[in-house]
Amino acid sequence: SPKQFACRDQITCISKGWRCDGERDCPDGSDEAPEICPQSKAQRCQPNEHNCLGTELCVPMSRLCNGVQDCVDGSDEGSHCRELRGNCSRLGCQHHCVPTLSGPTCYCNSSFQLQADGKTCKDFDECSVYGTCSQLCTNTDGSFTCSCVEGYLLQPDNRSCKAKNEPVDRPPVLLIANSQNILATYLSGAQVSTITPTSTRQTTAMDFSYANETVCWVHIGDSAAQTQLKCARMPGLKGFVDEHTINISLSLHLY
Secondary structure (H helix, E strand, O other): OOOEEEOOOOOOEEEHHHOOOOOOOOOOOHHHOOOOOOOOHHHHOOOOEEEOOOOOOEEEHHHOOOOOOOOOOOOOOOHHHHHOHHHHHHHOOOOEEEEEOOEEEEEOOOOEEEOOOOOOEEEOOHHHOOOOOOOEEEEEOOEEEEEOOOOEEEOOOOOOEEEOOOOOOOOOEEEEEOOOEEEEEEOOOOEOOOOOOEEOOOOOOEEEEOOOOEEEEEEOOOOHHHOEEEEEEOHHHOOOEEEEEEOOOOOOOOO
């Protein structure tokens, strides 16, 4: 999708927010390749942050020249704070200015970022950063709002979402597949007494359709041709019924 980065293997897609973040997320590491990430570590900091020299530590620009050392080498404080402060008034920053070892630098209020001219500020799209919101994110001028899809409630942190327990008399159930069977437990770990584990063989893939109350799994055979896709209904979470095999034209190969 437009918000994803295609790895060099042309198979894997990752969030664009994971590209050039210092961690290899693509199987081939192409999201951290030099030709993709030519920028310095300083540019990996978020807007309105300063990269401490020779490290990966980023500190808010507002904490530079405040009399408190944040960088290990003390580069955020020093004589330049006093000697270059007067140059800030001539720089013409829209929001804020702070002296640095490389000269006075403009920075913006929270939720804004510098434009190409290095002086004026524009809205920063927090929704472009992976993990800003648990589910839905709406960017606004100078801020953002998190929301949840139907069936979930926004938590007090205004970022996380938690599933509603509806109906209240039907607590969530966890399906666990192993080499012998598929069993159902409550989130507390207690086994669901109304559901007798169904016998399987080396189940390595499983999915559940909430709308159809159906669980499907891959039943491993002695050969690829004997490996089957099976499904069973779980009406009202009362047990596995109507177990059947899905006929498909291709053999199932698991890697």
